[in-house]
Amino acid sequence: MLSDSLLALPLRASKARFESDFGQRSLLTVDTEEEFDWNGDFNAHQYGLKQFRALAKFQQFAEGIGVSPVYLIDWPIAQSPRAQELLGDAVRRGTAEIGLQLHPWVNPPHDEEVTPYNSFAGNLPAAVEREKFMRLRDAIERNFGCHPQIYRAGRYGLGPNTAKLLKEAGVAIDSSVRARFDYSAVHGVDYSRHPIEPYWVDAERKLLELPLTTVFWGLLRKQGQWLHPRASAYPLVNGILSRLALLEKIALTPEGVTRDEALRGIDIAIDDGLPLLVLSFHSPSLMVGQTPYVRNEDDLDALYDWLRAIYAYLALRSVRPTTVGEIIASVEV
Structure with missing residues (x-):
């Protein structure tokens, strides 16, 4: 029996397998969230939403290199008319997908105390986590006209009730497990022993985990x-x-990982036969001064150079970009 929990280590038999023509592919996920002070206290109302011109530039860039990003959007983004116009257009044209990302401190209802512990949605009482999640899901369905099929907990904050919640909401994929990272010192989850391969969370094979790739x-x-x-x-x-x-x-991210480091990591992942490479970064990094990783224009240029080089190398190694839709269609149940 599988544990039916996103916190437990999966059994070897739960490893996901894909159709033979799937090969090895890559998925680009963007944690699409408000701008806030990464070194400050969590705040329910003090944040910015200035990123949409930068996000439009990035979407154009992604289309130019043949990549369909998955925008994992949280409450402030889901409520933004500019986001609805920009990302909704990309979704309708089939050049992007929308998923969920729950930042509990900015997501109603605001019943809990805003603390570092409560910044991990999985630490909240089950009813509170559920209400926040369902409001976010409903807002995305209403404002973007699509049913999101992939979730990432903000701060990678899964909890004991999250798997049940995702299945209840009809979400097929979780991508919150940051394998080989340990957040227990700051009230989060220890993922240091979790695998990097995709795996089934439950015995019914209704919930698939796609860990972020770290080698x-x-x-x-x-x-x-x-x-x-x-x-x-x-x-x-x-x-x-x-x-x-x-x-x-x-980790396969342009945030704090150089191009040469990432290329070495890609070689390891490919040579080890990893079927899916999950890349990620945060949308505020598309602007100067909004994250620790992009402090000036040179850093921003480096982020785009990283993406160009990585996707050119993935193509050279015959690793094609994929989408959530293709993953769901190709995984063997």
Whole structure:
């Protein structure tokens, strides 16, 4: 029996398999959210929504390289007429998809105290998490004319009730598991032992998990799952392991990961036979000064250069971009 929980480690038998012609593919996910101070306190009402010109530029860029992004939108984005116009147009033209991302501190109802603990939706009481989620789902259906099929918990904050909630809401895919990362020190979930391969959460195979792709690279990468969490407690040791090409953790994101690092990570993922590479970044990074990763115009240029290089290399390695719709159609139930 599978655990029917997104927090539990999956059984080996739960590994998802895809039709033979699926091959190896990539999915670009964009955590599409309001601008806020990443170093400040969480606030239900103080945020910005200035990103839409930058988002339009990015959508044009993505179409130019043949990629259909998945915009995982939260409440402020779902309520924005400009987002509805921009992203709704892309969805209608078949060049983008819409999913859900729950930031509980900006998502009504605002009944809970806004705290770091409660910033993880999965930490909320089941009824509160459900009400926030359902309001977001209904808003997306109403404002964008589509039923979202993929979810990512803001701050990767899954909880014991999330899997049941997603199945009740008719959402087929979760992509909240950030494998090989541990957020337990800040009230979040420890995903350090979760696999990076897609897997079924429940025995009925109604909920598919697509973990964000993070690999270990280096001579000691086979020992990475055991060694890296221990080495990370000692920054000097971790740095030495990386400089000596012994062990490095590489997430497939332009945020804090260089192009060369990402290319090494892609080689590992492809050579290990990973069927789906899940890439991600946050939409405020498309503007200067809104995240720690894009502080100036050079950083913004680097983000676009990263995407160009990564998708050119994926094409060279015969890894095609895919969509949520194609994944649902191709996974073997």
